[in-house]
Amino acid sequence: MMNKVLYTIAIPDIDLDDDLYQYSSPVVPEPLRLSIQRFGLLNPIILQRKARSAYRIVCGFKRLAALVSLKAETAQAFVVEESCSQLDLFTLAIQDNQSVRELDPVEVATILAKLQSTFGIKKEDIVTNYLPLLGFGKNARVLTLYSGLHTLSVEWQDALKKDMVSLDFAQDMLKRPPEERQHIKTLVHNLRLGKNRQREFIKLLADVARLEDLSLSQLIASRPVQMIQLAEKLTPSQKAERLKEWLWEKRYPQYTAIKAQYDAIVRAAHLPPNIHIHAPAFFENNEYLASFTFVSKDDFEKSITALSEILNRGLVKKMSELA
Amino acid sequence: MSTFASKKSFVPKKIYVEESVASTPLSKRIIRHAPHSQVDVIADAQVLLEKAASSLNKGSWQNNLLLAKQRGPFLRRCPGTPKYLCCLYYNLDVAAGCDLGCTYCILQGYLNNPLITIHCNTEEMYHELDSTLRKNSRIFYRIGTGELSDSLTFEHLTELGPELVTFFADKRNAIIELKSKNVHIDALLGLDHRGRTVVSWSLNTIEMQKSEEPLATTIDDRLYAARAVQNAGYKIGFHFDPMIDHPGWHEGYRDIVDKIFRFIKPENIVWISLGALRYPAPFEHILRENHPDSRIFLGELLPGIDKKLRYFKPIRIDLFGSMVKWIRSYSKEVFVYLCMESADVWRKAFGWAPRSSAHLKQLLDDRVKP
Numbered sequence: 001m002m003n004k005v006l007y008t009i010a011i012p013d014i015d016l017d018d019d020l021y022q023y024s025s026p027v028v029p030e031p032l033r034l035s036i037q038r039f040g041l042l043n044p045i046i047l048q049r050k051a052r053s054a055y056r057i058v059c060g061f062k063r064l065a066a067l068v069s070l071k072a073e074t075a076q077a078f079v080v081e082e083s084c085s086q087l088d089l090f091t092l093a094i095q096d097n098q099s100v101r102e103l104d105p106v107e108v109a110t111i112l113a114k115l116q117s118t119f120g121i122k123k124e125d126i127v128t129n130y131l132p133l134l135g136f137g138k139n140a141r142v143l144t145l146y147s148g149l150h151t152l153s154v155e156w157q158d159a160l161k162k163d164m165v166s167l168d169f170a171q172d173m174l175k176r177p178p179e180e181r182q183h184i185k186t187l188v189h190n191l192r193l194g195k196n197r198q199r200e201f202i203k204l205l206a207d208v209a210r211l212e213d214l215s216l217s218q219l220i221a222s223r224p225v226q227m228i229q230l231a232e233k234l235t236p237s238q239k240a241e242r243l244k245e246w247l248w249e250k251r252y253p254q255y256t257a258i259k260a261q262y263d264a265i266v267r268a269a270h271l272p273p274n275i276h277i278h279a280p281a282f283f284e285n286n287e288y289l290a291s292f293t294f295v296s297k298d299d300f301e302k303s304i305t306a307l308s309e310i311l312n313r314g315l316v317k318k319m320s321e322l323a
Numbered sequence: 324m325s326t327f328a329s330k331k332s333f334v335p336k337k338i339y340v341e342e343s344v345a346s347t348p349l350s351k352r353i354i355r356h357a358p359h360s361q362v363d364v365i366a367d368a369q370v371l372l373e374k375a376a377s378s379l380n381k382g383s384w385q386n387n388l389l390l391a392k393q394r395g396p397f398l399r400r401c402p403g404t405p406k407y408l409c410c411l412y413y414n415l416d417v418a419a420g421c422d423l424g425c426t427y428c429i430l431q432g433y434l435n436n437p438l439i440t441i442h443c444n445t446e447e448m449y450h451e452l453d454s455t456l457r458k459n460s461r462i463f464y465r466i467g468t469g470e471l472s473d474s475l476t477f478e479h480l481t482e483l484g485p486e487l488v489t490f491f492a493d494k495r496n497a498i499i500e501l502k503s504k505n506v507h508i509d510a511l512l513g514l515d516h517r518g519r520t521v522v523s524w525s526l527n528t529i530e531m532q533k534s535e536e537p538l539a540t541t542i543d544d545r546l547y548a549a550r551a552v553q554n555a556g557y558k559i560g561f562h563f564d565p566m567i568d569h570p571g572w573h574e575g576y577r578d579i580v581d582k583i584f585r586f587i588k589p590e591n592i593v594w595i596s597l598g599a600l601r602y603p604a605p606f607e608h609i610l611r612e613n614h615p616d617s618r619i620f621l622g623e624l625l626p627g628i629d630k631k632l633r634y635f636k637p638i639r640i641d642l643f644g645s646m647v648k649w650i651r652s653y654s655k656e657v658f659v660y661l662c663m664e665s666a667d668v669w670r671k672a673f674g675w676a677p678r679s680s681a682h683l684k685q686l687l688d689d690r691v692k693p
Contacts, residue, residue, distance in 0.1 A: 124379065282626060282636075285628055285665065
């Protein structure tokens, strides 16, 4: 495929706008620029000859951009002929990066999109032949999971690269209009929501918005949600908890009402701190759990007396009749 | 026989026939009844099923039909659900998959395959049934074909109903229940069933039928079919499962109860089951993805003891308690039971509860024992 002779190519002969094989961000990492400035190009780029003595970049988009920024006039390169299969060269470009680092989700998304739209590869063939190359096995769901992520705004792409948002959350964002994405991004930032909580919150918000016949933007912009986000005295995690409570009241009104009644009963019991009463999860079964710790006979007797009191005051009956 | 305006008759675009069942009477019958379907004989159904399961365009497989060999047993105990009362039913897995596409159907999660499959080695099925029923002559079996599919929806192709009715007619320790949302009943009407077949319909409110079961027949047609089957001497069952908490459900379900008793004599109703919308939590994203416009997933569905998502308990108690009250206003005798519910919900909705799953089974068996 490639003649192993190293050529010195004049940079003006290289078509810098030809992005046929490009799938990475064009931003040059500063360490790479500094390395080239100090030691020169240690790893030659790979070019493909085009008509009229011009060249197209196969591998080394960032290295070349660094050379350009350093005002270099030539670049050391291996050259492949125009007749070489473009798909083979794209595969080479993928493997060139994979040999030194892991591809980020946006790069994977770009590769999958290019395989389909630029190189005309059918989805089935991508699953069979290219997903394993990218380290995914023949899992068709990967296509769905990565599809379109490269079209997200740079901010979302950066969040993906930094592993601050999950792939399915990013997919969810793709389906939403830009205004909604912006509202969600601000909310995620204000509440410092990690990947797991992002999913939990977006589901709750989307459900509540539907129940209230609002758009997601309208719901996030609503006064109660804004008040929680802007509350100065609350930490981000307290804000998240407060918002979750508010959303649960909207999403599960009957459950939260019963839960509030239960909490009121427990508060009214004025139990000493060594006694705990646990309601069944979501009041689904009817088994309550009462437990206490003790360090002495006196302690034990006091706890039994306190439990007897809540029984005599009818609070146990009230609890068991809640749901 | 009256015709049903909303009757659905699945016509497969393509029929794949596994070589080993190509010459069975059921395969031949299905192919004969689908003269316009392209027929492909394949060596191994498993290969095709894997291909369909991993296909990126699952929708394209839904119009096809696979005639395959059932490799495992046909008869299986209903898995029920841990920690809830179960009626200890048996499923006869002749078909897997359905053409009706109801939004709430958990087959979307259980069957990871878009290809509707009919198991055509029925000779082995009857042999297995004979042998099981004979070997366990002291056990009474309530058996249904409506768990992994709809019992009647492929009847125009399979004509399996008359076969099953005839097979069970002389069985002393079993009945067959044909449970459906379709109305392919004509072939059942003149048979000597000897009370060993229960024909059942799944019902919901008109509003839920329209929004969540749009490809199934109308509720009225189901009731007309039930009346025709009643007139042919069959016992009738009704299943309100899943009941769905939606605005206007009181009026909606009440109307259907009224209709039932206008169409069917209470003494011909062998049972009415009630079950509220529920599904394993991991299936939720599949159901939501498949039916993004459905609002049923916005109900107060919370994890139950078995980790399935279910309506918050007081909502279920209200649904079931209301239904039983309306049913009782027509008949004190019709047996109403809950599918996969706790004894606590039974007591709060009905005022009593079976002592155990075995007790519930006994009560249901007693309804149909000879």
